[in-house]
Amino acid sequence: MRGRQRCQILSSQGCPTIKTTRAEGCGYMTSGMSDDRDDRYEAAIEWLKLMLALVTAAALTVIYLLMPDPTPGSVQEFIKACLPNLVSALIVFPAVFIVLGRVNLSTKDRIAQTIRQSLDSTEKGLTFANDVSGTADFVRDIIAKKSSQTAIKIEILAFTGGTFTTALLRDLVQLNPNKLHIVLRTIDFSRAQNKDSFPSHWEHEEAETVTRLKELCADQATLQIWRYPAFPFLLGLNIDESHLLITFPFWNHRTGKLADQSLEYRYYRRNAGSEYLFDLFENWRNQPDQTLLHSDTPHPTR
Structure with missing residues (x-):
């Protein structure tokens, strides 16, 4: 009661009052102290x-x-x-x-x-060493999560496409029959500039890959194969415009040619932070002067 009377006296004298609850009273804990x-x-x-x-x-x-x-x-x-x-x-x-x-x-x-x-x-x-082979399980999981889709598009920028075919596409096609639309872009060795910069066996490897991939996709997946004459600035794989695995070539300074070695791939999901890399991949996959080597679709688009 004394506390309450003192508050009333201070109020009557023109002093500012402190709003408190009945449980707090004058001289008890305020709500501000409780919040602190x-x-x-x-x-x-x-x-x-x-x-x-x-x-x-x-x-x-x-x-x-x-x-x-x-x-x-x-x-x-x-x-x-x-x-x-x-x-x-x-x-x-x-x-x-x-x-x-x-x-x-x-x-x-x-x-x-x-x-x-x-x-x-x-x-x-998220990085994957050991070239495309290191990404195989990860890519299979991404495709498996899209199992409800009737069509899944896979775009590949490659040197020859050999590693992509043996380490990745073979299993994906078998596990997802009649669902995949594969677009492969490889070096056009007949028109490529700086052809001396490529390892000598790549041209033969690319020709074998084309034959093998056609057989693999027959009645199992739709396939387009394009050849580009420009120097291969980047390599990668794009799934439905939302998942990107990307890497860049290395030089072999001893031979003066592009290194025929395992590369490290980096994974990006499409978002504001990775949009530039998706745009970069799209720009190079649509590079000029490409020629269509094979297509299962009636109206192929580059």
Whole structure:
């Protein structure tokens, strides 16, 4: 009662009053003090989440370092390729979530922005060594998730198409009969500039690949084969304009020719951060002076 009387006296004297609830009263905890304590609890929980994520990331890093070199094209190779991205996600996701909390975003907005930034971070780092063979399981999983579609388009920019055919397309066609529309673009060795820059066996390999791929796709998949005369600036595979695997050629400085070696492919899902690479791939697949070698479709488009 004394507290309440004192508040009333101060009010009658023209002093500003403090709005409180009955449970708080004068001299008891205000709602502002309670909010401060809630904020401290929330901050502590967020830091605990961050510490847990860092511990998990450290454990996965140790597992990655202790894993033996996997067999090319195996599930173990796919898992080992994914581990660095899981570690990145475990670090980026809670860190970004906490930072966004400092700018007074709602929890819903913080989660949405954190997911977008985390996905951009992990997708940019997904790499596959051992050339096309290293991507085989990953690409098969992407196609399997599209099993409800009646048609799936696969566009390939290649040197000769040999590795794409033996390591990837053969299984994809057999697993997805009458669903795939494959467009392969290879070097036109009869018109190519700087032909001396290519390994000598590539021309024969390209001719064999064309024959083998036609037989493989007969009554199983639609196929177009184009030949381009320009120097091969980039290589890659595009699935339904939404998934991209891309790499760039290397030089063999000893021979002065393009290196006939395994390349590292990088995967990108189409989003604002990867749009440039999709545009780059589209630009080179539509390069001028291509010639159509084979088509199962009545009105092929380049």
